[in-house]
Every structure is written in C-alpha cells, then in structure tokens.
Amino acid sequence: MSLSVPARRLLTGAALVAGGLGLTAVGATPASAANCTYSAKVGRSFGPSYVTSIQQSGTSCATAKKVVKAFHACRGSKTGRCTKKVRSYRCTEKRGKTYQGQFSAKVTCTRGKARVVHTYSEFV
Structure with missing residues (x-):
C-alpha cells in the first residue's frame, strides 16, 4: 500500500x-542536580565526621561518591585542605566558622559540565 x-x-x-x-x-x-542517597553509616565512610549531602549533575551518583571520597583522602588531616584535582575534578571548599570544635563546609567539584556538590561537618 x-x-x-x-x-x-x-x-x-x-x-x-x-x-x-x-x-x-x-x-x-x-540538567537538574540530583541528590545521591546513602545511609548515615555510609556518610561516615567518606572521610570526614559526616557527609551531610551529595548532589550531582552531568555524572552518576556512583561517580559523585567516588569524587567525594577522593576529595577527603586528598585533605589528609581533619583540618587539611585539598589543593589539587581529584579524579580530574577541580574542587573549591567554603568552610564555616569553627564552633565548639566543629565546622561545616560546602565543596563544589567541577569537570567540564559535570558537577558534584557536597556538604560535610567535621569535629576537630
């Protein structure tokens, strides 16, 4: 036909x-940012005292978690800072004031259009 x-x-x-x-x-x-989900037990396994949130866009949640873990391994000590690329992502960190031995920080890691943002709190 x-x-x-x-x-x-x-x-x-x-x-x-x-x-x-x-x-x-x-x-x-x-491209909206998506939240990675994880349990409180896993939140402590990233390196600092607590990772409180992870958001990613342009990459998978699994990759975002690897970037977070690599960032905290790069920091070294509890008060250390990471000044080099981790997993090809460039990261910037903004910390709040230390209050009663604890501070909170927000970290933004980018690689091209891919973006991983996470917050954490650390007891020093």
Whole structure:
C-alpha cells in the first residue's frame, strides 16, 4: 500500500514537528542536580565526621561518591585542605566558622559540565 504525495508530506511534516518539539523540550530542560542517597553509616565512610549531602549533575551518583571520597583522602588531616584535582575534578571548599570544635563546609567539584556538590561537618 502506497501513500499519496500529500499524505506522505503530511506524515513527514508531523514527524518533523514531533521531533522538533521533542528536541525543544529536551533542550529547554536544564540538567537538574540530583541528590545521591546513602545511609548515615555510609556518610561516615567518606572521610570526614559526616557527609551531610551529595548532589550531582552531568555524572552518576556512583561517580559523585567516588569524587567525594577522593576529595577527603586528598585533605589528609581533619583540618587539611585539598589543593589539587581529584579524579580530574577541580574542587573549591567554603568552610564555616569553627564552633565548639566543629565546622561545616560546602565543596563544589567541577569537570567540564559535570558537577558534584557536597556538604560535610567535621569535629576537630
């Protein structure tokens, strides 16, 4: 069964419109950050006293957890800082004030469009 020329044009046009809408919808949606889930027991295994949150975009949760663990291994001591790339990610850390022997920090690690953000608290 063969379609007439107008019917083929109509189907082709509908496919192009549907495809165009699909590309527009996907392109218009920004890559949202997703939260990695883990238990409190696992949160302590990343290196500091407690990792309180991990968010990632442009990479998997498994990779984000590896970046967090590598960052804290790079820090060394409880008050140490990491100044080199970890797993090809460049990380910046912002720490709050130390209060009663504890501080909290937010770390942002980027590699191209991939981004891993985590927060942690440390007892010193």
